[in-house]
Amino acid sequence: MNGPVDGNAREAFAGAELPRIEAALERAVGRLGEPLGAAALYALRAGGKRVRPLLTVASFQAAGGSGDAVYPVAAAVELVHTYSLLHDDLPCMDDDLLRRGLPTTHRVYGERVAMAAGAALQQLAFLSLAEAAAIDPELADRLPAMVRRLAAAAGSEGMVGGQLLDLLAEGSTPDPAGLEAIHRAKTAALLSAACALGGEAAGAGPQVVDALANFGTHVGLAFQIVDDLLDVTGDPTRTGKAAGADAARQKATYPAVHGIERTREQADMAADVARRALGPLAGRDGVDVLLETLEFVVDRIH
Amino acid sequence: MNGPVDGNAREAFAGAELPRIEAALERAVGRLGEPLGAAALYALRAGGKRVRPLLTVASFQAAGGSGDAVYPVAAAVELVHTYSLLHDDLPCMDDDLLRRGLPTTHRVYGERVAMAAGAALQQLAFLSLAEAAAIDPELADRLPAMVRRLAAAAGSEGMVGGQLLDLLAEGSTPDPAGLEAIHRAKTAALLSAACALGGEAAGAGPQVVDALANFGTHVGLAFQIVDDLLDVTGDPTRTGKAAGADAARQKATYPAVHGIERTREQADMAADVARRALGPLAGRDGVDVLLETLEFVVDRIH
Numbered sequence: 001m002n003g004p005v006d007g008n009a010r011e012a013f014a015g016a017e018l019p020r021i022e023a024a025l026e027r028a029v030g031r032l033g034e035p036l037g038a039a040a041l042y043a044l045r046a047g048g049k050r051v052r053p054l055l056t057v058a059s060f061q062a063a064g065g066s067g068d069a070v071y072p073v074a075a076a077v078e079l080v081h082t083y084s085l086l087h088d089d090l091p092c093m094d095d096d097l098l099r100r101g102l103p104t105t106h107r108v109y110g111e112r113v114a115m116a117a118g119a120a121l122q123q124l125a126f127l128s129l130a131e132a133a134a135i136d137p138e139l140a141d142r143l144p145a146m147v148r149r150l151a152a153a154a155g156s157e158g159m160v161g162g163q164l165l166d167l168l169a170e171g172s173t174p175d176p177a178g179l180e181a182i183h184r185a186k187t188a189a190l191l192s193a194a195c196a197l198g199g200e201a202a203g204a205g206p207q208v209v210d211a212l213a214n215f216g217t218h219v220g221l222a223f224q225i226v227d228d229l230l231d232v233t234g235d236p237t238r239t240g241k242a243a244g245a246d247a248a249r250q251k252a253t254y255p256a257v258h259g260i261e262r263t264r265e266q267a268d269m270a271a272d273v274a275r276r277a278l279g280p281l282a283g284r285d286g287v288d289v290l291l292e293t294l295e296f297v298v299d300r301i302h
Numbered sequence: 303m304n305g306p307v308d309g310n311a312r313e314a315f316a317g318a319e320l321p322r323i324e325a326a327l328e329r330a331v332g333r334l335g336e337p338l339g340a341a342a343l344y345a346l347r348a349g350g351k352r353v354r355p356l357l358t359v360a361s362f363q364a365a366g367g368s369g370d371a372v373y374p375v376a377a378a379v380e381l382v383h384t385y386s387l388l389h390d391d392l393p394c395m396d397d398d399l400l401r402r403g404l405p406t407t408h409r410v411y412g413e414r415v416a417m418a419a420g421a422a423l424q425q426l427a428f429l430s431l432a433e434a435a436a437i438d439p440e441l442a443d444r445l446p447a448m449v450r451r452l453a454a455a456a457g458s459e460g461m462v463g464g465q466l467l468d469l470l471a472e473g474s475t476p477d478p479a480g481l482e483a484i485h486r487a488k489t490a491a492l493l494s495a496a497c498a499l500g501g502e503a504a505g506a507g508p509q510v511v512d513a514l515a516n517f518g519t520h521v522g523l524a525f526q527i528v529d530d531l532l533d534v535t536g537d538p539t540r541t542g543k544a545a546g547a548d549a550a551r552q553k554a555t556y557p558a559v560h561g562i563e564r565t566r567e568q569a570d571m572a573a574d575v576a577r578r579a580l581g582p583l584a585g586r587d588g589v590d591v592l593l594e595t596l597e598f599v600v601d602r603i604h
Contacts (some may be wrong), residue, residue, distance in 0.1 A: 001484040032458040036466065087421065092394070116458075116466040122421065123457040126428045130449035143445050147432035155425040156418075164418040165587040186503040273334065289522065 013056055020068075021053045024075035028124045028131075032117075039109040039117035040124075043086045044078075046102050052191060053078045053283045055219070055293060056198040059212045062278075065202025069136035072128040073146070073201045077194045080154045084190075086118045088163055104153035125150065132201060138239030139201065146200050153193035162186025169252040178219070181259050188220025195219075195290075211277050215290060220276035223297045225267040228253040230300060232260065242271035312594035314349070314585075316356055322370075323355045325379035330433075331597035332425045334419075341419035343409040345388045346380075348404050354496040355380045355596060357521070359496040361514045363588030364580075367504025370500060371438035374430040375448070375503045379496045382456045386492075387457075388420045390465055426528065427452065441503065448502050455495035464488025471554040481559050490522025497592075513579050517592060518577035525599045527569040530555040532602060573600045 029040045057236040062072040077195030089096040089104040091111060096104050106114035129146055139146075152158055162185025170183060195216030199209040203231045233247040246253050254263040272293050281287050331342045355376030363373040377476050391398040391406040393413060396404050408416035431448055435441040439447075454460055464487025469486060497518030533548040534557045556565040556598040576596050583589050 033463055034472040035470075036458040037461060073555055083421075087417070090394075090417070092392075092417060112426050112466060115389070115392070115394060116462050119385075119421075119424065119456075119462045120319075120425050120458045123453040123462070126449050127457070128452040130446040130453070140446060144432040144435040144442060144451075146426050147445075147449065151425040151429040151432070155429070156338040156422045160425070161338060164414060167414055168337075184316045195522055275310055 009288040010296060013286075013289045014050075015057065017136065018050060018052060020071050021050055021074050021078070023058065023069035024128070025053075025078060028079060029121075029126045030077050031124065031127070035109060036117045036120050039113050040082075041122055042108060042116065043105045043114075043121070044082050046085075046105070048100060050078060051101040051293065052081050052194040055191065055194045055216065055290065056201075058293070059195040059198025059216075059284040060202045060285045060286060061121065061198075062281050063199040063202035063204035063208050063212065063286075064284070065198070065204075067136060069132045069139055070198060070201045072131040072195050074194075075195060076125040076132075076150060077088050077190065078127050079121050079128060080150065080159070081190060083118050083121035083125070084159050084163065086114060086121065087160075090114065090118075093163070093167065094186050120142055121183040122154070125154075135200075138203065142203070143199050146197055149193050149196060149200070149287070153189040158185055158189035158193075159187075162189065166252065171250045172221060174252045175257065176257055179254065179266050182252060183215070183221060183224040184291070187216045187224040191220035194214035208281065211280050212271050215274050215294075219294050219297060220279065221269050222270040222274060222294065225254045225263060226257055226297060227231075229260065229263050229267065232254075234301055237270045267298055269295040270296075310594075311590040315360065315588075315591045316352075319350065319351060319356060319359050322373050323359065323380070325381050326373035326430070327355075328381060329380060330374070330377050330430045331423075333424055333426065333429070337411060337415050338419045338422050341407055341415050342384075342423055344410060345416075345417050345419065345423070346384050346405045346564065347546045348387075348401050348407070350402060352380060353527050353595065354383050354493060355594065357493065358500040358503075360588040360595070361500025361590040362504045363500075363516075364502035364583050364586045364592060365501040365510050365514065365588075366586070367500070367506075369438060371441055372500060374433040374437065375499050376485050376496075378427040378430040378434075379487060379492065379499060381423050381430060382452065382461070383492060384549050385423035385427070386456075386465065387422050388416060388423065389462075392416065392420075395465070395469065395513065424456070427456075429569065438503075439580035439585055440505065444502050444505065448499055451498060451502070455491040460491035461489075461493075463493065464538065472494050473552045473580055474554070476554045478559055484554060484558075484582045485523055485526040486519070490519045490524040490576045493522035494518035510583065513582050516579040517576050517596075520572045520579065521596050521599060522530065524572040524576060527556045527572060528599060528602050529563060530557055531562065531569065533557075569600055570600065573597075 025044055029037060029044060029176055031041055056074035056077055057070055086105050090106055130152060133143045154160060162182055165182045166186055179181050191215045196209050196213035199212040271294055278287055278290060307329050327346055331339060334342055357377055358370055358376035389394050391401055392408055431452060437447045462513060464484055467484045468488055494515045498511050498515035501514040573596055580589055580592060
């Protein structure tokens with residue numbers, strides 16, 4: 001176990017890196033004509049704390065990377081994430097009216113424009129990945145693997161498949177293995193890709209990339225377990241949604257399957273696996289930011 | 303002008319190449335878990351004549367390519383096309399009940415599964431493009447440009463943007479330039495990419511790739527103009543939809559804007575530009591197939 005962290009490294013890092021990540025995102029979305037551009041930008045701006053692209057940049061540094069090619073890679077991950085939020089909120093999916101306290105994209109721009117903007121966000125993600133290879137020609141060799149990783153994380157064994165499993169599981173009680181499968185796909189796959197792509201953009205070997213992927217997977221599991229727990233126990237002003245919303249929807253959650261105490265233990269176990277995954281990278285630039293991000297995720301329940 | 307064509311080259315070519323294209327498509331969709339795999343396969347099988355991937359393979363040959371790397375590239379184009387049909391049929395878009403006489407995917411698998419399958423088809427397209435570079439390592443250098451081309455053809459300035467413009471134009475009468483912009487984006491962009499990607503997969507230089515792209519654009523325009531015309535004049539058993547369906551929906555069409563006679567002329571003009579685009583490639587393998595595909599498209603109105 002690491003000692004207590006104060007989050008200073010993470011905050012300083014975010015302060016320095018967020019403007020570059022935002023610039024890469026706005027450059028990507030700037031390619032869209034209207035009305036898709038406005039809708040995509042709205043979805044992107046409602047998107048939140050940029051946890052994923054910050055993890056990509058920190059992983060890139062931890063893997064010894066330097067230069068600007070990481071920013072379109074980080075943007076690609078956030079574009080896929082933004083697509084997933086937009087898609088998940090649609091009337092035929094979760095049918096959500098609010099996202100972080102703001103009307104969801106389809107309520108502002110209409111369902112047709114929101115659907116098309118979602119499709120465009122996915123395409124921009126792959127476009128953004130290809131742009132990275134234009135900035136750093138050495139990336140061209142790694143681009144096939146990076147495209148495969150992003151597509152797999154977003155696809156049927158990843159985020160989109162996980163969202164669907166989650167919806168289809170509403171009203172039933174999955175077994176613990178089924179629940180972990182949903183969370184691995186819905187949340188952990190993209191966080192794993194966010195970290196691994198940072199390593200690949202840095203040109204790291206498979207050992208470092210795998211360590212980062214494993215770290216990201218367990219940050220994702222911890223994040224999802226904590227999220228489930230906060231839905232039961234949490235303060236709505238911190239979670240941004242009404243307490244008990246998941247239960248009301250009969251969502252498959254860790255507390256529903258494991259109970260609250262065992263769920264807390266599972267979050268701590270996932271965090272512990274994540275911490276140990278970074279062992280081989282101890283002391284490198286960016287690793288403190290990765291660890292503080294993990295603590296930030298888990299501390300919400302302590 | 304070329305002399306009359308009998309379509310024999312195209313039929314022989316399709317007979318030889320379709321099994322390989324189908325195998326590449328099924329390999330891609332085979333990566334999906336259930337229920338997405340079944341829905342995606344259903345959408346793919348309802349998809350039709352594989353005009354786009356056949357154009358990709360013929361363009362590859364015309365550009366001097368050989369080997370198997372073209373099949374996942376051809377599959378990528380068809381996966382994007384299949385996604386577009388599935389997406390276009392959804393209740394919040396065109397709300398179509400039938401596609402080629404079969405119930406649309408969302409009617410068989412439900413809207414949530416259909417939406418998720420559509421997203422997965424898009425991701426598989428980029429995955430399939432990346433696979434091509436695994437088959438032919440020389441493609442890795444060209445992959446960034448190919449990803450950019452496919453994303454642009456699919457995106458807001460291409461197919462998805464065009465479908466949206468088309469929907470938003472319902473009930474109004476666009477000017478001729480606005481109508482051509484819709485058709486260029488909705489139909490011609492992906493046909494252009496289908497041909498150009500074949501050239502890029504073959505390692506052709508920019509002159510050949512541009513010639514193929516230009517050919518594809520004008521095949522696409524001719525195709526869309528003919529489609530509009532058949533909707534007014536055609537036999538429903540040949541068009542697969544009720545005559546006058548576009549007019550009933552107040553779709554923006556060439557006959558509505560230009561009248562029937564002038565629309566026929568425009569189709570012939572687009573076909574003529576397409577034919578001339580292939581001038582620099584005259585006599586190469588695959589060019590006869592490209593020209594016969596064009597005649598096949600245009601002959602439907604003669």
